[in-house]
Amino acid sequence: MKGLNQFFIVLWFSILFLPFTGIKASLMLFTLLSSCVLLFRVFMKYGKGVREGVRRLRKRMDGVKMNPSTRPIVFSLLAGCLFCLPFIAQNYLLDISILAGIYAILALGLNIVVGFTGLLNLGYVAFYALGAYTYALLNVKVGLGFWQALPLGIGLTGLAGFILGVPALRLKGDYLAIVTLGFGEIVRLVLNNWDSLTNGPNGVSGISPPYLFGMPLGILNRYYYLVLLALIVTYGVVGRVHESKIGRAWIAIREDEISASTMGINTTRYRLYALVFGSLWAGLAGALFAAKMQFVSPESFTFMESVLILSMVILGGLGSLPGVVVGAVILVMLPEVLREVQSYRMIALSVGLIAMMIFRPQGLLGGLAKGR
């Protein structure tokens, strides 16, 4: 019976896509998905050896993660690879890597709010936009350099998080999600309509790249190192806070707010901390984005962007630091890989996410974070 069920799901899916893709593509989708389901079932039934192998591999992977002595080795290997990338990669790959790095910072920041503390924030892009515009405007209109503008941008983003958080954190669950969604839209609309300051939909152009000791970092491989450094700092700081009493308090709030408050945690205050501390990183990522593009416009900060960042966090595994970085990298790389099938890639992405929810709801690396 279960097989029949899956068959109907596939059929339903194909019919759903009929209006968008036409009969031919829809039939292809149906055939493809059916064979996938069939293969999967055969694999589950007869592939005992394979399954056993996968299980053992996963167990060993868990072992690697949990064993603290192998962690530095894995990290330094990874760092080495990342460091060498500009020497072997072409500009195209480097460009995407920079973008992936910026998104990884965003995902790490949002993960504090959504993954650790369990507050659904659908307006995270607003903080990203604030960070980007702060640097853009301070640079173009005031003439501040990247390093002077950066702390101001981060500070302003944190302040915005505070201003949003004080009233919004009285709400919970879906209501909080709606308020943050609204906040995201408000920020975008203000940027779009405040012509005298933000130049409206035309955006701000002519933003200068950062300089380091008089050396411009605008060239891709130099900029790559700047983003890599920012990512490592973000990862390190977030990771350390995660493993302190603050991180534990956040997770406790996510798990059971009432219980957390009877353990001495001022839950309102810690929810606010999470929102503010999570927003800071969007400020950093925004400044990096503006300095890389040398141009910002409200178009880059739509609601879809919030959804994308949230997808990274969910795909990688709520609450897992390596997970959300992997999620960010995958979701930035994926459209590039799927460039050939341009018009279907949103479908592929959504099917992928749905499949994830069914087969691995905790996210790609979600399970590993538990036993830390």
Added chain:
Amino acid sequence: MYLLDVRGLTKHFGGIRAIEDVSFRVREGSIVSIIGPNGAGKTTLFNCLTGLTKPTKGEVHLSDAAITGLPSYRVVALGVARTFQNIRLFREMTVLDNVLVSQHLKIRSGLVAAVIRGKEFLSEEKTAREKAFEYLDFVGLSDSAHIVSSNLPYGDQRRLEIARALATEPVLLLLDEPTAGMNPQETGELMEIIKRLQRLGKTIVLIEHDMKVVMGISETIVVLDHGVKIAEGNPEEIRNDPMVIEAYLGG
């Protein structure tokens, strides 16, 4: 010397009188049981004592400090810890992390210290872990320290709740049906734990349905029915109180 002094505590939810003018006192170092049929207002009373709900009227004093209507994180800081009837562990966290969370107030280092990870921070974390293991040892769970807490067997989850409450270093421990759903052997072990807690100098108030536990360990019993205190006394007095027999014990 009375540690807890509850005076005329009243809690109404709209038209429902969950607790009506309840007063009792708890002597330092004693074990007090609160019994009563379902819906008598026992858990609401606990919620009022721990700041989870604000009482409509009445006062609660802990030693000399008024704790009436304080938010729960403040009440904990003054030394009142509790467990829950329907276990409320931090399910996705490990057993150890559960006990570390409840040492929140004992750890001083803030954000900056956590990022720099200096000597003080590390030693504080180390002390917290050592203490966590002490508390886990106390309830016999230190071997399960690295298990995700939702994977623990039921009885162990109840004991972990006690360890977690204990880690806030309370003077007064409120246990809400600690033996609910346990088999006789587990119940016996839990009674042992409660007695050991008393020997540690903790004052204990528990809500309990198991009469063997109630009669076996409590010095004073408070009986609630429909939100009203109908009797208070030692086990012998309660056993022979006609009102209690009618309302609860059923002869």
